[in-house]
Amino acid sequence: MTSFQSTLGEDEGMAAELAENQRAISIAEFFEKNKQMLGFNSGARALVTAVKEAVDNALDATEEAGHLPDIYVEIEEAGDYYKLVVEDNGPGITKEQIPKIFGKLLYGSRFHAREQSRGQQGIGISAAVLYSQLTSGKPAKVTSRTQGSDTAQYFELVIDTDTNEPEIRDESETSWDRPHGTRIELEMEGNMRARQQLHDYVKHTAVVNPHARLELKEPQEHFKFERATDELPEETEEIKPHPHGVELGNVLKMLDATNSQTVSGFLQTEFTRVGKKTADKVIDAFRDRHFGREMAWTPPASHEDGDVARAVSSAVSNKGADATAAFADAVADRVQEMDRVAHQHVRRFVDEEAEAVEDEYGKNFGETVRENAVDAAWRAITGFDANEPDQSASEHLIADAYALADEATSKRKDDETVRAFAERLAEKFVPDPEDADAWRGRFTRDAVREFVDRSADMTEEREDATFGDTARENVTTAFWRVMRTVPDDAPLVSDLVGDRDAVSRLVHGMRETDIIAPPTSCLSPIGADKVEAGLRKEYDAEFYASSSRDADVHAGDPFIAEAGIAYGGDIEAEGQADLLRFANRVPLVYKRGGCAITQTIKGIGWRNYNLDQPGGSGIPNGPVVIMVHVASTNVPFTSESKDAVASVEAIEDEIELAVREAARELKSYLKKQQSMRKRQKKQNVLADILPVMAKKVADVTGRPDPDIGDALARIMNNVLVEREVSEGDGEQTVTVVVENHSDRSESPDVTDIVDREPRDVSDGANVVEMDGEWFVKWTPDVPAGEEARLTYTVETDATLDLSVSEVEGPKLTVSD
């Protein structure tokens, strides 16, 4: 304890004095002092954040109303301040809501909705109003016209920071030329030092929202991003939470609020993807933790040390010999039919057979008789004796335990060790007759593990053997597998409310149960095609790849990770790759280092994907743009300013998988490029030396020079395209020969352009005339090792121009 604290403790008057100064703090006051939490920590950043909040809202509102967004942003110098105007063509806001939306922090429509939207907390735009009033002292000016209304509403308002309530300074009806929408005007202290971030935000917003028209007018520049598509993103639907990943606190709250009485009803009504069957599975998993399971032993017939029929028969008195024998035999038969039998089975068989015998013999088999019968049968099966204080495990139980342990442990353990272990373990199941649960063989998994541990420890000590953790876990699992879920009714919702331990077991049950992934109707991913299209729109690269993963769940909220890669072309080759981060279609422009997206990219070994990565970790170098989008009904951000995605394992894993998917495509492209470069190099060398060699050979042998093109194509296993011409009477017959020296079938596009009309064109050609030139095009399928001959005739003085595509350059030899 510090001396200050000890003084406080001694002096009660001090506590009272301190108490006088203690009072609740309004949320508005809190954020007034903690502007950085909302992204208003500097004048430069404040402008970007205010634009972002207003534009995000405008996009959310227009899309939700089914309108193609048309958003205008203007930043203007106004004396010592900057004036920001953001206008949208959304549905507008009603007169009653305007003051609360702009004049009250934590007021919004999205906080409780499980549906993807840019806005989440209901803080964004009111925080911008707060910052503007704090720095300029001016009220926010809001104009809004709802669809179908002749007039617009105009408000001037500020936030009362003591009460976090709007204070209206002016209010009137006005006219506005937009048929519907909202316009907000804020004056604030600021500067344009973050111009680049502002441009990035608007530009990247346009990339991932191709359906939006965006206009940004700032003191120096004016951008217009026209819409690239009239297709709105798919409409999203609100969903309930998914059972995987909901936290204990939430489940406690939900149990408190639900109208359902049974846990099954609760699971089915409050969660997505839970029907009766899934609810039953969750409840079974819950039961296993809550009640434990019942040990099931093999029936005694195989061991011949327990006679169930005789035991049951002697437990029944006064029911007549026939009825007693029929009942005892029937119970014994039912037991024998089982591979393994647990106490619950015996209870069921006794009840069912008692009823059958009652019907047939007219004797009453009441509860006491039945209980005696269950006890007797169970004793016969297990060898347990309720009257024997120091009983030990029967040979039958030891043999059962041995069989399970033997199968679960490695073959290298010697038989004696396993037997000694099994004897000790079987002993642990022998109950104290006073303990009703143990008597029925009911134990939790932890209890079984403890039995195993104690038996293994003892075996290690006495038998000088080793019983490692894996062996212990395997034996526990082997026992747990044969144990049966208890049939007891699950507690009701009213029993669970407030019982943290029991609810925690329910939450574990929910997590353990296989449940299909949540519906993705609540999400609006960009889609792999559009990710690539967005990159193509923005970057002139030589290669693009993209991926969009299936939905996964975090904290009951579904999410999807998407990635795109652009490589080469005009992308800056010097320095690190460019990383574009997006969350719910909003570009993230700040806190790059503290973002899970950046961390995940840094953790990938990019050298495996043929990129340069100094030191083997970190952002790779080279002409690369990596884009990552996380879409979720609740993106976990590191702070309210929503600059960076928090480090959540499930999300990081999916980001990594999405990026690796795209990176694999990049790798095979780069590998191919590399092998093409090698091939080209080899070909260049050959093209230099072959003519020299050919000349020498021709000189020595006195024969004409051989055809170099042909030889080169054969050596390189290329596709060789050659033109042969035979001249006749004023006309020539042209033959284009396609020889395929490679080891796979090829279908090159072969085009000869001639300036006279060709005739007798061979089959399969497509002839198009344009401005006095004829394009004669074939796409022959040429199997490996074969050739195709393509012919036509044309006047002798025609000029010819041969071109070939659809075969990679270094694999092609054209001799015109």
Ligand SMILES: Nc1ncnc2c1ncn2[C@@H]1O[C@H](COP(=O)(O)OP(=O)(O)OP(=O)(O)O)[C@@H](O)[C@H]1O
């Ligand atoms: N331009 C607009 N048109 C229509 N409704 C709007 C507009 N701007 C805001 N709203 C409504 O006001 C609410 C509050 O907006 P605000 O920016 O404060 O929070 P949010 O967008 O819900 O969440 P966040 O704090 O994460 O930005 C929104 O949820 C939306 O219902």
